[in-house]
Amino acid sequence: MNYRDIVRTANANLRKSKLRTFLTISAVFMGALTLMLTTGVGAGLKTYVDEQVNAVGAKDALIVTVKTEGGGPISNDNPKEYDPNKKQAIADFTRQPTLSKADLDKIASTQGVLSVQPFYSITPEYITSSGQRKYQVTIGQAVEGLNQPLKSGRLVKVNGEKYEVTLPPAFVSKLGFANDQAAVGKTVTMGFKDATGTIFTQEATVVGVQEKTLIMGNALNVNNTFAKAAYDRATLGVPDFQKDQYGLAVAKFDTNLSDQQLKDLKKTLADKGYDAKTLDDQLGIIRQVIDAITTFLNIFAVIALAAASFGIVNTLFMSVQERTREIGLMKALGMGRGKIFMLFSIEAVLIGLWGAIIALGAANILGRIGSNIASKTLLKDFEGLHLFAFPFLSMLPIIILIMVIAFLAATLPARRAAKLDPIDALRYE
Amino acid sequence: MATLIEAKQLVKTYGKGEGSFTALKGLDIAIEEGEVVAVIGKSGSGKSTLMHLLALLDSPTSGSVSIGGINASKLNRKKVNKIRNDEFGFVFQQFFLNGDESVLSNVVLPLKIAGLSPRARKKRGLEVLRAVELEDKAQNKASDLSGGQKQRVCIARALINNPRVIFADEPTGNLDSVTGKKVEDILFTLNKEQGITLIFVTHDEDLAKRCQRRIYIKDGQIMKQSGSSK
Ligand SMILES: Nc1ncnc2c1ncn2[C@@H]1O[C@H](COP(=O)(O)OP(=O)(O)O)[C@@H](O)[C@H]1O
Ligand SMILES: [Mg+2]
Numbered sequence: 001m002n003y004r005d006i007v008r009t010a011n012a013n014l015r016k017s018k019l020r021t022f023l024t025i026s027a028v029f030m031g032a033l034t035l036m037l038t039t040g041v042g043a044g045l046k047t048y049v050d051e052q053v054n055a056v057g058a059k060d061a062l063i064v065t066v067k068t069e070g071g072g073p074i075s076n077d078n079p080k081e082y083d084p085n086k087k088q089a090i091a092d093f094t095r096q097p098t099l100s101k102a103d104l105d106k107i108a109s110t111q112g113v114l115s116v117q118p119f120y121s122i123t124p125e126y127i128t129s130s131g132q133r134k135y136q137v138t139i140g141q142a143v144e145g146l147n148q149p150l151k152s153g154r155l156v157k158v159n160g161e162k163y164e165v166t167l168p169p170a171f172v173s174k175l176g177f178a179n180d181q182a183a184v185g186k187t188v189t190m191g192f193k194d195a196t197g198t199i200f201t202q203e204a205t206v207v208g209v210q211e212k213t214l215i216m217g218n219a220l221n222v223n224n225t226f227a228k229a230a231y232d233r234a235t236l237g238v239p240d241f242q243k244d245q246y247g248l249a250v251a252k253f254d255t256n257l258s259d260q261q262l263k264d265l266k267k268t269l270a271d272k273g274y275d276a277k278t279l280d281d282q283l284g285i286i287r288q289v290i291d292a293i294t295t296f297l298n299i300f301a302v303i304a305l306a307a308a309s310f311g312i313v314n315t316l317f318m319s320v321q322e323r324t325r326e327i328g329l330m331k332a333l334g335m336g337r338g339k340i341f342m343l344f345s346i347e348a349v350l351i352g353l354w355g356a357i358i359a360l361g362a363a364n365i366l367g368r369i370g371s372n373i374a375s376k377t378l379l380k381d382f383e384g385l386h387l388f389a390f391p392f393l394s395m396l397p398i399i400i401l402i403m404v405i406a407f408l409a410a411t412l413p414a415r416r417a418a419k420l421d422p423i424d425a426l427r428y429e
Numbered sequence: 430m431a432t433l434i435e436a437k438q439l440v441k442t443y444g445k446g447e448g449s450f451t452a453l454k455g456l457d458i459a460i461e462e463g464e465v466v467a468v469i470g471k472s473g474s475g476k477s478t479l480m481h482l483l484a485l486l487d488s489p490t491s492g493s494v495s496i497g498g499i500n501a502s503k504l505n506r507k508k509v510n511k512i513r514n515d516e517f518g519f520v521f522q523q524f525f526l527n528g529d530e531s532v533l534s535n536v537v538l539p540l541k542i543a544g545l546s547p548r549a550r551k552k553r554g555l556e557v558l559r560a561v562e563l564e565d566k567a568q569n570k571a572s573d574l575s576g577g578q579k580q581r582v583c584i585a586r587a588l589i590n591n592p593r594v595i596f597a598d599e600p601t602g603n604l605d606s607v608t609g610k611k612v613e614d615i616l617f618t619l620n621k622e623q624g625i626t627l628i629f630v631t632h633d634e635d636l637a638k639r640c641q642r643r644i645y646i647k648d649g650q651i652m653k654q655s656g657s658s659k
Contacts, residue, residue, distance in 0.1 A: 002544045016529060329525045332486055334514025335542045336507060423487050426521065427477075 001339050010347040013319065021351065024308075024315040028355025029362070031305035032402050036363035036390065038301050039398060042294030044371070044389040049283055049290070052213055058146040058279060062251045062266070064107055064116075066097040067275040098245035099274075106272060112253050112265040117143065117158075117224065118246035120231035124190040125199060127220065129175040137171070137190070140219035141227045143250045148221055153184040153208025156223035163204035163226040168218045172209055180209040192230055195237050202230050251276065305402065308355070309409040312348050316413035320344065320420075327417050328425020337418040344414035345407050352406030356399040364390055431497075433594060433626055434460040434483055438492035441478050441649075452478040454649040455492065462593070465620050465627040467640040475649040476630040477598055483628065484517055484596045485509050514543055518587030518625075520616075522599035524579045528572030532563065535571050536585045543590065557585040561615055577608035584615055594626040595619070601636060613639065 001009070014021045099107075099118065108116040119141050126134035142148070142156045148166060156164035167175070167183060177183035186206050191199045204226050212218070222230075235243040253265060262278075269276040320327070327340060367388030374387040441453040452475045460466055460483075470476050481487040482494055485501050494501045496512060504512070526535050536558060537550040545553075558564045561581040566574065571582065580600060587595050597616065601609030613636060619625045629640060637643050642656040 001542050005541055005544075325525060326527060330538070330542060332513065332519060333539045333542055334510040334512075336510050339542075421487075423481055426486075426523075426525070 001335060001343075006339065006342050007346055007350075010343055010350055013323075013343075013347055014350060017319070017322075020315055020318065024311050024351050025355045025358070027308035027311040028305070028352055028402065028406070029359045031301060031308040032356045032359035032398065033362055033366075034304045035298060035301035035398055035402075036359055036395060037366065037388065038294060038297035039394060040363060040367050040388040040390050041297070042290055043391055043394050044367075044385070044387045045290045046287060047389045047391075048385045049286055053280060053283055055147060055149050055213060058143060060114075060145060060252050060255045061143060062113075062253060062269075062276040062278055063248055063282070064099070064251050064269065064274050064276045065248045066099055066103070067270060067273050098247055099249055100241070100246075101244040103274070104246070104249055107249065107251055107269065107274060110251075110265070110268055110272070112257060112261065112268075114252040114254060116249050116251045118249045120227045121245070121247050122192060122227055122230045122234060124192055124230075126191045127171070127175070127188055128191075129177075129186065129188045132174070132176045134191070135171070135174055138219045139190075139227075140221050142166075142221050142223050144252065149211040149213060151209045151211050152180040153206070156207055156221060158224050160223060160225060163202065163229065164207045164223045165204040165226065166208040166210050166221045167206055168210050168220055169212055170218060171220065183209055190230075192234050194234050200233055202226070202233070305405055309405050312351055312406055312409040313412060315351070316344055316348055316410055317416070319347065320413050320417045323417075324420065324425050327420050328422045331420065331422040332426060340420075341414045341418040344417050345410040348406040348410030348414075349403050352403040353399070356402040360390070360395055360399070363388075431462045432459050433462045433464075433497065434458075435495045435498075436479075436483060436492065437495075439479070439482060439489050439494070440491040441475075441482060441487070442490045451490075452649050453482070453489070456646070456649075456651055458483070458644065458651075460594075460626065460628065463620070463624045463626055464642060465617070465629070465640045467629040467631055467637040467643045468646060469631060469634070469637045469643055470646040470652075471632060474646050476632075476646060478649075479646065480596055480598055480628065480630045484519070485513055514539060515590060516593045518590065518592035518595040520580070520583045520587050520595060520597040520600045522602040524583050524603075526571040526579055526582060528570065530571060531568050532571050532574065532582055533558065533567040535582060536589060538586060539590050553589055554585075557588045558582075560588065560619075561585045575608075576604055577611060580604060580608075580612050581615065584612065584619075588619065588625075592625060594628060596628050596630075598630045599632070600629070601631075601633065606635075609633075609636075 104116050104118055107113060122139065124137055124139060127137040128134045142158050144158045148155060150166065151169060153166065156166055165188060167188075169180070172180055172183050175183070175186075175188060177186060183206050187203050188206055189201050189203050191201050194200055204222060210221065251269075253262070257265065266276045331337075331340065367390060371386045371388050375385060379385055379387065436456060436458045439453050439456040439458075440451065442449050442451045444450060456479065458479075468476050468479060478487075482489050485494065485496070488502065496516075501509065501512075533551065533554045537545075537554040540550045540553060555564055555567060558567050561584055563578060563581055563585065566578065566582075571579065574582065580603070583600075584595075587597075595616065600616070601612055604612060616627055617639065620627050627640075629636060631637060640656065642654065644654050645652040
């Protein structure tokens with residue numbers, strides 16, 4: 001028998017006992033659907049994270065903080081000797097050791113680093129615009145090359161002459177602007193406390209309105225010029241050694257660096273006492289969490305599939321039993337063991353294939369509905385997030401896996417069929 | 430005439446030890462090409478066992494079966510399958526038809542196993558159905574036919590590979606005498622016109638009388654032979 005006839009015959013056999021085939025395919029379908037949905041959630045979340053990373057850009061930026069010696073207040077490390085050149089851990093969860101001007105120079109002089117820009121720790125008391133109320137606000141500082149997706153306007157000029165900001169969407173109407181376009185070009189005022197506790201204000205021009213994203217969240221972005229001016233005023237009169245304290249700095253590196261060179265650069269910085277991470281590194285943690293959850297869910301899906309494979313075994317044993325005479329006749333007429341084995345295993349593989357294909361269709365529909373519901377309720381703060389994604393390339397291995405499981409389930413019954421003695425089968429009445 | 434099938438000192442024992450049963454107790458048989466032979470005996474005498482051994486459906490406990498001078502025990506399973514598929518035709522007392530399928534697809538099963546294309550199968554299938562006068566039933570479901578028609582379908586199936594020999598185990602056992610006669614006629618015509626060797630297994634004396642040679646067996650042994658292979 002040639003392969004096409006084997007597949008056709010197997011398919012015809014499936015159609016002969018429709019109810020049984022339907023039930024077996026349903027069991028496979030359930031397992032496959034579970035596996036596809038759990039994988040789909042993982043893929044959906046990861047796609048979202050990737051998109052966010054790509055949207056942000058700044059592939060050439062390292063976020064540098066101080067690497068602390070000792071382990072902080074709850075460390076059980078052995079006591080270490082005092083070293084005036086090393087930063088000390090601070091026994092306070094909320095505070096981190098800071099970078100000084102000397103640190104910035106050290107980072108800047110590291111080979112591979114092109115420039116260093118500190119983040120000024122400025123905390124505005126409020127933001128307002130003429131005739132409006134005052135609102136609390138968190139600010140982020142723009143970095144060259146960091147791409148904040150915008151709804152209108154443009155990004156701030158990081159080191160431009162003017163004080164510039166981009167607004168998170170929620171602030172547009174609060175600050176009395178009719179819409180995103182209307183906000184662009186307007187002036188906003190922010191209040192800060194100086195060293196004596198007196199509030200001073202500093203104005204900035206709105207140059208754009210941001211899109212809400214995972215990474216930037218709801219922070220307002222100011223340019224470096226603005227941040228530096230506010231910082232200088234806020235720290236007026238403070239001794240230099242206290243003034244020059246930065247929580248973190250952004251180091252630009254040469255984009256031509258290979259992965260290995262980048263790794264070496266991070267290592268060099270680590271040896272100097274700094275912790276350097278790309279944005280991708282920071283999101284790597286999120287990816288790991290997603291992977292862990294997906295794997296955990298997949299275990300349940302595989303259990304469902306294992307249960308379905310017992311269904312396949314059962315179905316095929318029944319099929320072999322019912323078709324004893326037919327198998328016997330085919331063997332008497334010269335059909336080899338291998339082909340008989342194939343006939344039954346292909347029957348199982350077809351059950352797997354159909355279950356998987358129908359599950360893929362159902363997963364797409366359910367995923368779409370689920371994504372829609374989720375983005376309207378639970379996850380409505382995450383613009384652009386599709387909870388489920390079913391890229392064909394990650395679904396194909398699942399389909400193949402299910403077919404392999406079905407094939408393995410078929411081996412026992414198919415072997416029984418292959419070894420059937422034609423004489424016994426022909427005498428069987 | 431050349432010897433087609435030769436069996437020497439055939440012994441077949443079913444089972445082992447206490448419960449074992451020796452169905453054939455050392456038979457010698459030679460069947461010439463183009464012969465019509467009847468193996469006659471009571472139920473349980475070992476006729477079917479003998480036929481299964483001669484048709485290479487089973488292997489003897491001791492003794493040998495040679496096909497065209499080649500000892501079958503020297504052939505591997507694949508070769509044996511090929512001989513059965515290429516050179517043998519089978520007609521059983523039970524029809525072993527797939528009732529859900531069409532008459533045509535039942536008839537072409539040996540060619541499907543041989544790996545022929547659907548077109549070639551259909552062409553040859555209609556040819557053999559014409560030979561048994563069932564061409565018009567080709568597309569009917571096999572289960573819709575009468576007993577006699579079913580057995581003619583079986584003959585068509587046995588014929589489809591142009592076999593050198595047809596083994597017929599009680600081919601008329603399930604048919605009334607008139608229908609049975611008609612089925613026998615078809616088989617005898619095949620022998621006359623195409624020279625196909627016929628081996629009948631039967632307990633029907635009337636059928637046996639129409640054969641050139643009769644081998645009577647009892648309790649797994651040859652009682653007597655009559656007629657000759659000319
Ligand atoms: N698989 C088997 N196991 C045990 N005994 C068997 C088996 N097949 C046949 N026999 C016995 O062998 C004897 C001959 O059987 P068989 O060749 O079918 O006889 P016949 O065809 O002449 O009626 C019978 O007694 C039968 O019970
Ligand atoms: Mg019998």
